[in-house]
Amino acid sequence: MSKKVLLNNKEVNIILHRLACQLIEIHTDFSNTILVGLQPRGKYLANRLKDLLITDYKIKNVQIGFLDITFYRDDFRRSDKVLKPSSNQMEFIVEGKKVVFIDDVLFTGRSIRAALTAIQSYGRPISIELLILIDRRFSRHLPIQPDYRGRQVDAIEHEKVIVNWKESVGKDEVYLIKQEL
Amino acid sequence: MSTLSVNHLLGIKYLNKNDLNIIFETADHFKGVINRPIKKVPSLRDITIANLFFENSTRTKLSFEIAEKRLSADVLNFSASQSSVKKGETLIDTVNNILSMKVDMIVMRHPNAGAAHFLHQHVNATIINAGDGSHEHPTQALLDSYSIREKLGSVNGKKVVIIGDILHSRVALSNIYALKLLGAKVMVCGPQSLIPKYISDLGVLVENDLIKALNWCDVANMLRVQNERMEISYFPSVREYSQQYGLTKPILDSLNKDIIIMHPGPINRGVEITSEIADSKNAIILDQVENGVAIRMAIIYLLASKIKS
Numbered sequence: 133m134s135k136k137v138l139l140n141n142k143e144v145n146i147i148l149h150r151l152a153c154q155l156i157e158i159h160t161d162f163s164n165t166i167l168v169g170l171q172p173r174g175k176y177l178a179n180r181l182k183d184l185l186i187t188d189y190k191i192k193n194v195q196i197g198f199l200d201i202t203f204y205r206d207d208f209r210r211s212d213k214v215l216k217p218s219s220n221q222m223e224f225i226v227e228g229k230k231v232v233f234i235d236d237v238l239f240t241g242r243s244i245r246a247a248l249t250a251i252q253s254y255g256r257p258i259s260i261e262l263l264i265l266i267d268r269r270f271s272r273h274l275p276i277q278p279d280y281r282g283r284q285v286d287a288i289e290h291e292k293v294i295v296n297w298k299e300s301v302g303k304d305e306v307y308l309i310k311q312e313l
Numbered sequence: 314m315s316t317l318s319v320n321h322l323l324g325i326k327y328l329n330k331n332d333l334n335i336i337f338e339t340a341d342h343f344k345g346v347i348n349r350p351i352k353k354v355p356s357l358r359d360i361t362i363a364n365l366f367f368e369n370s371t372r373t374k375l376s377f378e379i380a381e382k383r384l385s386a387d388v389l390n391f392s393a394s395q396s397s398v399k400k401g402e403t404l405i406d407t408v409n410n411i412l413s414m415k416v417d418m419i420v421m422r423h424p425n426a427g428a429a430h431f432l433h434q435h436v437n438a439t440i441i442n443a444g445d446g447s448h449e450h451p452t453q454a455l456l457d458s459y460s461i462r463e464k465l466g467s468v469n470g471k472k473v474v475i476i477g478d479i480l481h482s483r484v485a486l487s488n489i490y491a492l493k494l495l496g497a498k499v500m501v502c503g504p505q506s507l508i509p510k511y512i513s514d515l516g517v518l519v520e521n522d523l524i525k526a527l528n529w530c531d532v533a534n535m536l537r538v539q540n541e542r543m544e545i546s547y548f549p550s551v552r553e554y555s556q557q558y559g560l561t562k563p564i565l566d567s568l569n570k571d572i573i574i575m576h577p578g579p580i581n582r583g584v585e586i587t588s589e590i591a592d593s594k595n596a597i598i599l600d601q602v603e604n605g606v607a608i609r610m611a612i613i614y615l616l617a618s619k620i621k622s
Contacts, residue, residue: 200342202342203342203346203354203355203356203384203614204354204355204356205356208356208357208617208618209359209617209618209620209621209622210622214315214316214618215618216315217339217342219342220342220345222349225350249355252351253346253349253350253351253352253353254349254350254351255350
């Protein structure tokens with residue numbers, strides 16, 4: 133097994149600032165926008181972007197929610213892994229709002245499909261966009277692409293992309309693990 | 314561990330503490346789901362569940378049915394009074410005919426103790442016991458403990474008294490098992506004729522004086538007198554039972570603390586509790602009903618995850 137660093141602390145920070153600026157370009161003052169972190173791992177990225185928008189870019193009104201998609205997944209009863217839900221914090225209705233889904237890695241696209249179904253429980257948003265830190269291209273099972281991406285990675289099936297956050301393991305870092313065949 | 318140790322829910326007796334905690338944690342998520350504008354999730358869209366009720370039920374049947382529908386399962390409802398059971402068909406034949414229609418899970422209420430256990434030995438489907446005679450009613454016990462946990466933060470160390478017809482009650486037995494597993498102190502209270510002889514072997518206290526029991530407890534679970542299961546008379550009259558064991562406002566006011574009142578339903582107002590008590594702020598009877606849907610969704614979801622596609 134080998135480990136290759138894709139993004140270090142500094143690079144993650146630069147990318148977060150770029151993603152925040154790209155969001156501002158489209159959503160201006162965020163008055164009709166809701167950031168939705170996809171549980172469990174999208175929560176860290178969503179929180180980090182919210183903090184940046186408020187402190188560095190002086191956006192006053194950033195609404196944020198965390199959506200758990202466990203009960204909407206299409207692999208229930210299809211794997212030996214037990215699907216364990218995370219907490220769901222959606223304290224608002226998304227009817228008529230612009231929603232931005234936020235997750236750390238886009239792989240097969242199935243989580244995003246589940247999220248598209250799950251969000252319907254909270255109303256009909258006017259639009260849904262997708263923001264991703266790492267886009268693993270060539271591994272999609274569904275026709276889903278991000279609107280904002282941090283870094284595109286060419287990783288093959290048996291390779292694994294790991295995203296670490298300061299909040300969970302003490303430092304921001306993205307690396308690729310190659311398992312020997 | 315985040316999966317149940319069992320493949321069927323036949324009784325609380327077969328569960329361990331970890332199972333109860335998994336069910337409660339999953340129910341917390343489903344309680345969130347049933348309070349959303351759209352209360353349905355697609356998890357069980359390829360599962361078919363048959364509800365077999367060989368005995369009357371309002372709450373449990375509706376609660377199971379709505380839990381199944383909220384999970385997007387296909388639901389078949391069967392009630393013995395309108396079926397071929399009346400023509401002499403056996404339980405196994407009835408169930409096997411239903412299973413031939415490609416049913417994955419059976420929820421069954423039956424007047425005979427052990428019916429769910431018997432069925433799981435003879436048919437190939439996941440079985441959920443929705444009450445078997447005066448034996449067990451596991452989902453009721455789970456929702457009762459879940460409601461106590463919700464109200465008091467935890468069940469561990471709490472004092473719970475079960476009052477009324479303990480002898481004929483499946484709710485009492487399942488509750489005793491669940492509460493003991495979760496570390497509660499349990500007492501049963503009622504006329505001696507309605508207390509089973511060896512109940513103290515289950516590690517519960519026995520009290521015949523209602524006031525003493527109420528002064529001891531944090532939670533009182535009031536049970537109905539099950540006249541339909543009585544072949545002989547266990548007390549002189551309903552009026553006398555009510556005077557001895559009926560919970561009234563003056564009795565509640567005379568206690569030196571605030572206690573929680575529970576009732577699994579159906580309530581016989583004026584017998585085991587007065588209307589004033591049933592509708593008071595101490596009563597969490599309607600919370601129990603709401604929690605019942607979340608608990609049943611959790612159980613069905615967790616057991617369905619063990620059925621391989």
